[in-house]
Amino acid sequence: MFGRLIKFAWRSVWKNKRRTVITGLAVGLGLAALMFTDALMIGMTRHMIDQTTNAWMGDAQIHRDGFRETGRITLTINEPDSITQMLRTDSTVDAFTFRIISPASLQSTMEMKPVTMIGIDPEKEPTVSMLETAVDSGSYFSGDSTDLIIGYKLAEDLDTDLGDLIVITAAEADSGLSSNLFFVTGICHFGSDDLDRYTAFIDINTAESMLDLEGRFHEIAIRFPDSELGMDESLPFWSRFSICGNRAQGWATLATQVTAMLNMTKLSIVITAVILFGLVVFGIVNSLFMSVYERMYEFGVMRAVGTRPGTVSVMVILEAFWLGVISMILGSTMGLVIIWITWKTGIDFGNIEVSGVIFDSAIHPILKWSGIWIYPFFTLLLTTAAGIYPGIHAGRLNAAEAMRKSL
Amino acid sequence: MNNEKIIEAKGIIKTYDDSGVPVQAVRGIDYTLTKGEFTAIIGPSGSGKTTFLNVITGLDTPTEGEVWLSGRLLSKMSGNELSDFRRDHIGFIFQAYNLFPVLTVEENVEYIMLLQGVPKEERHNRVMSMLEKVGLADYAQRLPSRLSGGQQQRVAVARAMVSKPSLVIADEPTANLDSKTSGALLDMMRQLNEDTGMTFLFSTHDEIVMRRAKKLVVLTDGKLDGNSPPEEYE
Structure with missing residues (x-):
């Protein structure tokens, strides 16, 4: 009987082809829009995460407790040797690098600017950040202790160019001041104001001797x-490396603005x-x-000849199910086509900046396997559930009244 | 014909609410239908024929009075019991749009047996045999929309009778048919009545039906106004 009802419902759905197609398209468009929005949000999220982690931060960082809040250069990582040894053997770690971070002032022949001076390991840094590829004029570190890389905005502010002399002054760990001469060997472009305007990069060994840190570091990326x-x-990584007064944190904790933005993105998907x-x-x-209402007489006859109210309800719910199947097929097809086209072409947001992340390249929607089945499945489920109320209504129709009203 | 009561209606009153105004469509009818009858309830439009048929078959509930159908009091039955009772004991033929438009002739005729859970092979055999009787065996796979009005009513007759109900109710079965088709349809039903002893109750104001009925019941303004063989009515 149930099999026959399914067949009966399928044919009833196609009795009014135009309405079925219009309803299927309307629901399908909603589904397609949802699939596309989800894929676009995943693409944007991926871009934001990549921008946040690849550019400079890395996926995680280890600092001495209190360093991030105070920036005090005496707060170096405790037990750096054993931490290094542990990082080398940890299976979740692909690469890592040490950094020395200190506030400093940069003085050119024309201007002076306060910056964050970062000493990096020229060999290991490219395994974690994009500093090497961000250098778009001049060159990356050559091994000379006077090499200096600054952002293009900082270069503009200091009115300086490649080869120019810069004096960097920073506080030593023992409270003295240290000044060194550098030559601008590279100008970089990250697309982030922090890195392009307020940061200067020097060799980690130079930074170590300048600040008198002797084998101590502030950050492991x-x-x-x-x-x-x-x-x-x-x-487990977080607890494993949050030891000896150090603290290990992921990018989601370190870049709170980006995390808030991602949470908002997820919420907007739910609202949509x-x-x-x-x-x-x-x-x-x-x-x-x-x-x-159009088939009132038909339902009246069904009831009259002995169809139980529940069977009539099931019939209508099955019609809703078939409408859901049709909508699901139409919607999924439209959604996949739209996603495929935009994945091929990308969507250019025209260098807008959101939460410090610049969308400087086209965003490509990313379709996850869950996106292929979750939204269509819920469309089918909801469409079928939407048939319950009309189904109950049809089941409760008084046969005589239904036939009388429709004549 | 024996005196086994198929329907016994006592003091039936049915009042409708027509936009706040109570309208009494049936005004206190006592009526008994016995097994094997081929009876037509006649009366002008609006006399309450359809309402009366609906009430005595459980399609509608009376405002007052009680209906006994094959010995069972309808008001004591639940919705599902009433549905099952109609499915198993009553065949219905309505004046138009009788058939389910998305089902083929064969599927329409077997529908009630499907509800009854009759096995597939038996369903098929009974459907084809009934379609033979009404002369539509060659049309089994057609949709109702591809049949004439007369052919559709013959399918409706086949559907009403295929499950061998004890009572067939036909509400204005010839209303949309020409006289030749009406006559042929009535002759066919009369033949079935004589061959099987099945009870038929019609509502009509069609003379073709009246002439073929064995008994006429006159309904005027919601009241029974007489009960006679057709020759006496003429």
Whole structure:
């Protein structure tokens, strides 16, 4: 009987082809819009994470407790040798590098600017950050202790260019002041104001001797095989390396603005889904009620000849199910085509900056496997559920009244 | 014909609410239908024929009075019991749009047996045998929309009778048919009545039906106004 009802419902759905196609397209468009929005948000999220982690931060960092809050250069990482040894053997770590960080002032022949001076390991730094590739004029570190790389905005502010002399003055760990001469050997372009205007990069050995730190560092930047691990609060890495007064944190904790933006993105997807699914439900309920009222006499005859109320309800719910299947097929197809086209072409946001992240290249929607089935599945589920109310209504029709009203 | 009561209606009153105004469509009818009858309820439009048929078959509930159908009091039955009772004991033929438009002739005729859970092979055999009787065996796979009005009513007759109900109710079965088709349809039903002893109750104001009925019941303004063989009515 149930099999026959399924067949009966399928044919009833196609009795009014135009309405079925219009309803299917309306619901399908909602589904396609949702699939596309989700894929675009994943693409944007991926871009934001990549921008945040690849440019400079890495997927995780280790600092001495209190260093990030105070910036005091005496707060160097405790037990750096054993931490290094542990990092080398940790399976979640792809690469890592040490950094020395200190406030400093840069003086050119024309200007003086306060900056963050960062001493980096020229060999290891490219395994974690994009500093090497961000140098778009001049060259990366050559091994000379006077090499200096600054951002293009800082170069503009200091009215300086490649080869110019710069004096860097910074406080030593023992409270004295240290000044060194450098030559601008590279000008970099990260696309971030922090790095392009307020940061200067020098060799880590030079920074070590300048600040009198002798084998001590302020930061270890770490690269994981997958940046999403940096969001995983349950990762054992955090507790393993938050020892000896040090603290290990992922990018999601370090870049709170980006994390807030990502959470907002997730919330906006949920809101979009609720609105679109709400419209889907109303669309289906409306379409089914139209169908029920149009076929009032038919339902009256069904009831008259002995069809139980529940069977009539099931019939209408099955019609809703088929409408859902049709909508799901139309919507998924439209959604996949739109995603494929935009994935091929990319979407250019024209260098807008959101939470310190610049969308300077085209965003490509990313379709996850879950996006292929979750939204279509929920469309089918909701569409079928939307048939319950009209179904109950049809089941409760008084046979005599239904036939009388429709004549 | 024996005296086994198929329907026994006592003091039936049915009042409708027509935009706040109560309208009494049936005004206190006592009526008994016995097994094997081929009876037509006649009366002008608005006399309450359809309402009366709906009430005595459980399609509608009476405002007052009680209906006994094959010995069972309808008001004591639940919705599902009433549905099952109609499915198993009553065949319905309505004046138009009788058939489910998305089902083929064969599927329409087997529908009630499907509800009854009759096995597939038996369903098929009974459907084809019934379609043979109404002369539509060659049309089994057609949709109703591809049949004439007369052919559709013959399919409706086949559907009403294929499950061998004890009572067939036909509400204005010839209303949309020409006289030749009406006559042929009525002759066919009369033949079935004589061959199987199945009870038929019609509502009509069609003379073709009246002439073929074995008994006429006159309904005027919601009240029974007489009960006679057709020759006496003429």
